Amino acid sequence: MISAVAARKTAQATLQKQQGIIPDVPSSSPGGPPPSNPSPNLPLKRKPSPRHSKTSSSTKKRKRGNKKNAAHTIDLEPDVFQSQREVIVIESDDDEDRQLISQVPSDASQDDSDIEILPGPPPLSSKRRAWSPSMPLDDSSSSDEAEIDMSELIDLPARFSRLPAIDVGATLSTFVPTPGKNVYHFSDADLAVLGEKGTIVVVEQGESLCVLGTCRLTLLKGAISLNGVPLQPSLNSHRVFSPRSSPLVMIEGQTGTKSAIDISSLPPSLHCYKQSKSALVFLQELQTAVEGLGRICRTFEGVFDSYGRQDDSISSPFQLPGLYLVQKQARDLVPFSMPPTWSETISTFSTPPTSTLPSSRAGPTYLVKGPKKCGKSTFARTLLNTLLSHYSRVAYLECDIGQSEFTPPGIVALNVVSNPLFGPAYTHLTFPVRSHFIGSTTPKASPTAYLEGVRNLYEFWRIEIANAYVGDDDPDGRVVDTVPLIVNTMGWIKGLGADLMRQIEEMVEPSEIFEFQSDEPGFTYGDQNHIGFSDTPNAGGYEPVPRKLEPAPSSVLSTSFTPADQRTISIISYFHAIFPSLSKQRNPYPNLDNQSCIQSWDVSLPLCAIAPYEVDIGVAFDQVILTGPGSEDVVSEEIGRVLNGALVGFVQLDHHQSQGKEDKIASIPYVQARPPPSASESSCIGLGLIRGTSTTTVTTTSPNMILHILTPVPPPLLANARLLVKGEMELPIWGMLDFRDTGGGVAGVEQGRVPYLQWGRVPEGVVGGDKRRVRRNLMRRGQA
Incomplete structure (x- = not known):
């Protein structure tokens, strides 16, 4: 890679050549300028930098001392960069977004008015490089938390320039409130x-x-x-x-x-x-x-x-x-608006449904796919609310484990919704009908378990829910014997993500496909031009026609609240949520008769001050399982430290059988490198936070480990959750802090005693004291 100075000089030389300042063929006359490309055997004299442009006495002495080597020295022309602006070529993530940013020299006064953005050269190639195993994965679920390199920081002005102009003062509400009239x-x-x-x-x-x-x-x-x-x-x-x-x-x-x-x-x-x-x-x-x-x-x-x-x-x-x-537009307020293609598509579902599917199919299936940050979740929520005007219940299969709609991240879930949703995801978290714990915000570490979970949830909907008659007739005249399915997919559509996306599409056999386009030129899904479903009818004899949708317009919200922030508030909302009490007479299909959505939040105490459950790990759980990269290397002696402060999933087996006495001899039911149970025989109940661990001695030979657990899951659901699974997810920093004002008479946790946090500078040499730096932008020489 060439340096910024070399790139600047190369661009300036090219510009001068185009303007005729530097001739293409060097002059051969004795008084003409020297050749532009001297012999590689002759040493070059270093050009003075701009900050040393003035001739000094030391420079004159150095020139006089080099007269004896004049035959081997090339006299260079005055530096043309001193009197001109510096031109730096900056490459963004996409070749099409390359720009030339022009700014004043470093020795001059700089302000915002001196910065201008000029159009850059054409892209090197309009064809995107195909994915290869050696190329870093473009993971939309995890790349948001990756470390930002300098190229992204330099490209920020260009990214902000793509945001639409905000018409401050524009009318948002035409309604004029008048007491006693409207x-x-x-x-x-x-x-x-x-x-x-x-x-x-x-x-x-x-x-x-x-x-x-x-x-x-x-x-x-x-x-x-x-x-x-x-x-x-x-x-x-x-x-x-x-x-x-x-x-x-x-x-x-x-x-x-x-x-x-x-x-x-x-x-x-x-x-x-x-x-x-x-x-x-x-x-x-x-x-x-x-x-x-x-x-x-x-x-x-x-x-x-x-x-x-x-x-x-x-x-x-x-x-x-x-x-x-x-009433009027402000810079920090963004009203809800649908692009024209969204409105046209939603309007087609505003009328009562007509049966156009073969009788062999379970019910309507709608699949939403597209790149990240294009509005898939917003459109899927709008489609869900529209379908609820004609169906008493609508199923929602969440395949985006990084930006989940009804659960915290790290879970593939199947939900059955009966009431429209008007609000962001963290305001309507629910207990799903059935779910599987992946333990990560991306399926790249466990793609097989991810696909098995999606397949099991789809089969559960097709067999148990799609055509199941539940309850009495709807008072609003909506359909009660059919439950359509909405499949929301993730935004990782390159490399392995494209292969997972293709398998999910073939698995669910959608009757309707809503495909979001990208504003990137030459955009394709993965490494092929596969758009929509296959050209041949599926097994049911129905061939879906993809509906092309434009991405949601960019707004200031995308820069103020990142996907990582949305995941954080979702986890915080989950652990402070108050869910409705479960009915004693439950329907055979859980959460079909009563949607277990958050009713309110208890924010009076931080997580570090809430009284936890004290659970004997050897009595309450039959198995403790670790998943994710490196989990197979954890030995039994370290399991207590691994579980301390961990986010875990409570998993139950569909056909629970009590373990034998030989499995209860050990105080901690952990076996190194034990794989998690398959999705066909287990399901996830919910998440929990192990706020701490302690050891109590029941006998002199068998000490038991006590887990201090926080969870919003009600005890009736926890009775059969005999498996404890830990993944890669961690509790956000905001969840560890004590937000109470200790100076106002509130007895809060002292700053130095907040669990899991080290205040002040960590002594040098302490293991784990420094922040782990993850570089996701490293490539081989051939990929540069």
Whole structure:
């Protein structure tokens, strides 16, 4: 690789040659300039640097001393770079994004106004290099946490320049709140028929509301769309979470006259809307303490607040705590919007479904695929909410273990959803119907286990759920005997990821494929031009037609909240969540009769101050299993240190059999290099945090290890979880800290006694004291 100075001079020489300053053929006259390429045997005199451009006495003495070697010295022309701008060639990750960044010389004053971006040379080749085993994997799930090298830092101005311009001050809400005209505040006595106090908002057709914060929304009359999803009148309320860390929720008025309640039973001020086409939206306060997650993970601090701004851009006309109306565009606010191809596709699912599949198929299957950061999860959530207007339940197969929708990362899960979801992923985590613990945010270390888990979940849906009749008829007239499936795939689509993607596609045999395109020129999936499903019909005789979708527009959210931040808040939300209590009379199909979604959060104490479960590892668990690279090298004597502070998965066997006495002799049921059970005979119940370990002596010869475990999983589900599996995931740093203000009279954990953290500088030579540096940008000579 050439240095920056050599690249600068090469580019300058090329520019001069194009302008005719330096001739292509050197002059041969005695008085002409010397050849541009001297003989390699002649020593070159070093050119003075710009900071030493002035002639000094030492330079003159050096020249006089070299007169005797004048025959072997080439006199160079004055440095042309002193009076010109420095041109540095910077290569980004893609050849198409290469640019020439021009800046002033180092000895001049530099400011932002002196920096300009000039168009660079054409790419070396428009064809992308095919994947090879020696080339680093482009892992979308793990590359976000990789160390950033200098080339990425230098390319930041170019990345920010790709973001669309923000029209600050543009109107987001056409709805103009007027008390007594389109905004009505009622107490409990006024709304006795609804049972609780709240605010009724009258939304006309074509009006839009952009909201920030949290609320409970009920559509009493008319029709509206919530984030592009049409809603019909119903007494069922919807929980709305609209933080700054995700696109803000948009409410738009639609045409409709249907009513879910007798308007005459409402206060007299609303009787005039009985025959109108206006929509009556009932808004209530939503108390879940989700705002407290920002105290724990400071990256998300204040994402539900207005930051004290009560002006013409943000107001609170609803008189509900924690709910604001965003009227004008701001730099840190991004409203929800769907690209045209999304709207056209979603509109086709807004009508009641018609059976176009062969009778041999289990049910409709929708597969969403595409590169990372293109909006797959957002589109899949919108599709899910749209299908719930026609089906009483919709299944969701999560194959993206780095950006999971319903569970913490590291799990492939099958969920059955019965209520629409309006909020980011960490606000609606659930206990899945069935799941498998992978233990990592990427399947590159265990691709076989990953595929086995996906296959087992798909077969479980096809046999147990797809055509299973559960419960009574739906009061809204939705289909109850068919449960469609949405398959959300990961964004790793190169190399091994492309092969995994292809196998999943062939496995689920989708009836519809939604394929996101990339804005990169010459983009293909993997190392071939395979788009959509195969050209021949599948085993069921149905040939799907891929629907091409454009990627979601870039926004400031992608730079403010990275995928690693989303994984962190998901884990923090999971361990502080309060899930609903499980019914004693459960349906044979778990979580089909009652979706176990987070109800609220307990953020009063940090994880280091919550009382844990004390569990005897030899009594509660039959096996302790380690997965991931290097796990087979852990000996039995070190298992206690490995489990201390670890994130683990609770796994149960489908056909549990009690172990013999010979397996209970050892105090710790761990066998080195034991593989995890197959997905066909096991399932994951949930995650837990081993906050510490201790040893108690029951007898003089058999000390037992006690695990101090934190988990939101209720005890009824933990009864059959006899396997403890540890993967590669670790607890985020935010989860280890004590966020309480010890200076205000709160007895918090002292800074020096917070578990797993070393405050101050670690003494030199201590094993594990220095941060491990991982270089993912190393390539062989032939790959440069």
